[in-house]
Amino acid sequence: MKGVILSIAPDAAIVDLVHTVPPQNIAAGAYLLGAVYRYFAKHTVHVVVVDPGVGTERAPIAVKSPLGTFVCPDNGLLSYVLADAGVRLEADPFSHGRVPLPENWTAIHLTNERYWLENVSTTFHGRDVFAPSAGFLAAGVDPFAMGKAVPGIEAFAVPVPLRRGREVIGQVLHIDHFGNLLTNIRETDLPPTPLTVTIEEHEIDGLSPHYQSGAGLIALMGSSGTLEIAVTNGNAARFLGAAVGADVRVTGSS
Amino acid sequence: MKGVILSIAPDAAIVDLVHTVPPQNIAAGAYLLGAVYRYFAKHTVHVVVVDPGVGTERAPIAVKSPLGTFVCPDNGLLSYVLADAGVRLEADPFSHGRVPLPENWTAIHLTNERYWLENVSTTFHGRDVFAPSAGFLAAGVDPFAMGKAVPGIEAFAVPVPLRRGREVIGQVLHIDHFGNLLTNIRETDLPPTPLTVTIEEHEIDGLSPHYQSGAGLIALMGSSGTLEIAVTNGNAARFLGAAVGADVRVTGSS
Amino acid sequence: MKGVILSIAPDAAIVDLVHTVPPQNIAAGAYLLGAVYRYFAKHTVHVVVVDPGVGTERAPIAVKSPLGTFVCPDNGLLSYVLADAGVRLEADPFSHGRVPLPENWTAIHLTNERYWLENVSTTFHGRDVFAPSAGFLAAGVDPFAMGKAVPGIEAFAVPVPLRRGREVIGQVLHIDHFGNLLTNIRETDLPPTPLTVTIEEHEIDGLSPHYQSGAGLIALMGSSGTLEIAVTNGNAARFLGAAVGADVRVTGSS
Numbered sequence: 001m002k003g004v005i006l007s008i009a010p011d012a013a014i015v016d017l018v019h020t021v022p023p024q025n026i027a028a029g030a031y032l033l034g035a036v037y038r039y040f041a042k043h044t045v046h047v048v049v050v051d052p053g054v055g056t057e058r059a060p061i062a063v064k065s066p067l068g069t070f071v072c073p074d075n076g077l078l079s080y081v082l083a084d085a086g087v088r089l090e091a092d093p094f095s096h097g098r099v100p101l102p103e104n105w106t107a108i109h110l111t112n113e114r115y116w117l118e119n120v121s122t123t124f125h126g127r128d129v130f131a132p133s134a135g136f137l138a139a140g141v142d143p144f145a146m147g148k149a150v151p152g153i154e155a156f157a158v159p160v161p162l163r164r165g166r167e168v169i170g171q172v173l174h175i176d177h178f179g180n181l182l183t184n185i186r187e188t189d190l191p192p193t194p195l196t197v198t199i200e201e202h203e204i205d206g207l208s209p210h211y212q213s214g215a216g217l218i219a220l221m222g223s224s225g226t227l228e229i230a231v232t233n234g235n236a237a238r239f240l241g242a243a244v245g246a247d248v249r250v251t252g253s254s
Numbered sequence: 255m256k257g258v259i260l261s262i263a264p265d266a267a268i269v270d271l272v273h274t275v276p277p278q279n280i281a282a283g284a285y286l287l288g289a290v291y292r293y294f295a296k297h298t299v300h301v302v303v304v305d306p307g308v309g310t311e312r313a314p315i316a317v318k319s320p321l322g323t324f325v326c327p328d329n330g331l332l333s334y335v336l337a338d339a340g341v342r343l344e345a346d347p348f349s350h351g352r353v354p355l356p357e358n359w360t361a362i363h364l365t366n367e368r369y370w371l372e373n374v375s376t377t378f379h380g381r382d383v384f385a386p387s388a389g390f391l392a393a394g395v396d397p398f399a400m401g402k403a404v405p406g407i408e409a410f411a412v413p414v415p416l417r418r419g420r421e422v423i424g425q426v427l428h429i430d431h432f433g434n435l436l437t438n439i440r441e442t443d444l445p446p447t448p449l450t451v452t453i454e455e456h457e458i459d460g461l462s463p464h465y466q467s468g469a470g471l472i473a474l475m476g477s478s479g480t481l482e483i484a485v486t487n488g489n490a491a492r493f494l495g496a497a498v499g500a501d502v503r504v505t506g507s508s
Numbered sequence: 509m510k511g512v513i514l515s516i517a518p519d520a521a522i523v524d525l526v527h528t529v530p531p532q533n534i535a536a537g538a539y540l541l542g543a544v545y546r547y548f549a550k551h552t553v554h555v556v557v558v559d560p561g562v563g564t565e566r567a568p569i570a571v572k573s574p575l576g577t578f579v580c581p582d583n584g585l586l587s588y589v590l591a592d593a594g595v596r597l598e599a600d601p602f603s604h605g606r607v608p609l610p611e612n613w614t615a616i617h618l619t620n621e622r623y624w625l626e627n628v629s630t631t632f633h634g635r636d637v638f639a640p641s642a643g644f645l646a647a648g649v650d651p652f653a654m655g656k657a658v659p660g661i662e663a664f665a666v667p668v669p670l671r672r673g674r675e676v677i678g679q680v681l682h683i684d685h686f687g688n689l690l691t692n693i694r695e696t697d698l699p700p701t702p703l704t705v706t707i708e709e710h711e712i713d714g715l716s717p718h719y720q721s722g723a724g725l726i727a728l729m730g731s732s733g734t735l736e737i738a739v740t741n742g743n744a745a746r747f748l749g750a751a752v753g754a755d756v757r758v759t760g761s762s
Contacts, residue, residue, distance in 0.1 A: 123476050220630070
């Protein structure tokens with residue numbers, strides 16, 4: 001993919017975002033994109049290929065937005081970026097559907113083969129479709145030359161925390177490389193202190209200021225600005241046997 | 255290696271091809287190089303270091319060709335690039351030997367220490383010999399300044415499929431990161447449909463258009479243009495217990 | 509981190525040094541930095557983040573030296589670079605303490621939030637503090653604008669080999685990706701040949717010229733210029749059950 005991009009846009013600075021997306025895990029790819037895209041300049045072209053449906057009828061798309069340009073399969077990978085722009089699918093957590101585009105966003109269904117490699121395989125559109133399209137976008141080609149605009153794109157339902165009296169119930173959205181559990185509970189969601197965090201029948205008293213500030217299982221506000229569950233110098237996911245989607249309950253004072 | 259290259263050629267755009275070559279596996283390194291080099295511009299300098307013989311008498315070489323420039327130990331890493339240029343060792347599959355160079359190719363035995371680091375270790379020629387040589391080539395130094403031309407280089411025998419009536423017998427050349435088995439059987443090798451693919455006593459009926467188009471074990475034409483054996487959302491190599499060199503039989507209609 | 513650096517210094521050439529530092533292992537990070545920094549141009553800014561104490565009172569620092577510029581937590585990561593400049597903590601092996609700076613070195617305690625991201629997390633200072641500081645240094649900002657100079661920094665005691673008659677006793681400093689054991693015994697430390705190397709009650713007769721020159725357990729002078737213990741085509745650490753800090757004894761002729 002990098003060879004293809006550099007052949008088309010030789011001055012492009014190419015950065016690998018993540019290599020740790022579990023194969024074909026769209027939710028993990030979407031989460032990791034959502035966690036990092038905002039640290040790049042707005043003119044960046046993000047190529048995001050987690051593509052279990054490669055070769056099926058799922059559409060390749062280019063999405064131009066005030067938050068950046070994204071080239072990816074239309075399979076939900078932009079769910080967290082969309083949520084940042086205020087668009088969320090209302091449905092069962094992590095189930096899929098179509099959502100309208102936020103204002104000032106354009107989505108193009110990439111169909112113009114002039115901007116693809118000559119022989120497109122059925123299995124590696126990252127190289128044959130997404131990389132050359134991204135290269136041409138980085139080189140300044142108008143996305144409208146690459147296909148037709150579409151009114152909406154695919155997303156999965158990003159669960160939002162539920163407040164119930166002095167309790168907040170959120171979910172694990174992602175498990176990182178260190179086994180930390182990353183949730184959807186933001187600082188502003190938290191009930192009044194003192195807090196108790198409950199996950200998989202384990203209770204954690206209070207939030208730690210950082211990873212070294214307790215022994216065993218701890219809860220803290222992580223680098224993405226959301227509640228994380230961690231084990232100091234250990235692996236929380238393995239310790240708890242917890243998976244993406246697991247409930248996390250934060251109980252505050254009454 | 256990158257520090258050394260950038261010290262010599264500060265404007266070089268360095269791309270990591272693959273980090274997943276199993277240690278000291280020349281056949282895997284050669285396969286992965288063969289799968290990707292063609293997607294880079296022809297003036298690219300490819301530095302390829304899978305080097306179990308580092309410190310022995312195996313020669314460091316620079317090979318200039320119409321397909322690109324390659325800097326590597328002379329140990330067979332260019333076998334698939336050579337095969338693309340029509341040069342193949344005729345011998346038992348994966349056994350080694352010397353082959354003459356294709357037309358318009360030049361191979362230089364790198365012996366001029368002026369283009370190496372000052373203190374060459376016996377164990378890390380990637381950093382001390384190959385990286386600086388590649389840096390100087392990228393910076394425009396004439397390869398003939400770096401050593402003497404040699405008439406032939408090392409290759410291993412790349413197995414070719416055997417056609418026998420309505421049957422083709424090919425081999426697994428490589429197992430990728432997902433556990434897919436990549437073979438040497440090209441589309442043009444296939445007998446008339448309907449097809450049956452046999453590997454390790456498992457039979458697969460017909461080819462799938464893509465990875466999601468069947469349950470369990472499937473066969474499809476992969477991104478390198480050759481027959482692949484895969485398990486939908488799974489690991490075919492583990493499922494079959496198959497290794498590089500395993501026979502794959504495709505039987506067509508009579 | 510790369511997005512942050514490129515936003516501030518768009519022309520920076522970013523190189524990943526290593527991705528294989530075990531989480532929170534300062535000694536491994538320090539070793540790997542010490543093994544590679546010298547191969548980069550002296551104007552390079554090295555960002556080194558192995559940071560188990562993130563969010564605690566450990567200081568973020570920028571260190572400008574004739575050997576390069578380093579941006580890192582003040583936790584011992586520069587121990588091997590300091591040793592190269594002649595400064596070593598005298599204490600039990602791998603225990604921590606403070607050391608004065610070598611001549612011509614400047615260390616700045618990074619406190620000026622103008623050079624950080626706007627919302628600094630408590631857990632990811634790599635992105636929020638170290639990357640933007642490095643970006644501004646690469647873009648030419650004076651380090652003295654970023655905070656106050658400090659007279660000394662943290663280091664751990666790098667063990668030095670002990671010579672006793674015709675014997676040298678050194679230590680394993682690091683275990684690499686291949687399972688090779690890397691020691692602190694340099695060529696100039698070796699007693700007169702013939703040599704016997706003893707580790708974990710295994711004896712090795714003589715040094716091998718390279719990894720392929722013996723069967724089983726071998727000893728050789730490695731690419732960092734120090735004695736290594738390896739298993740030809742195997743994993744020495746697993747074979748011996750040896751860990752960092754293990755004694756390695758070299759006995760010479762009398």
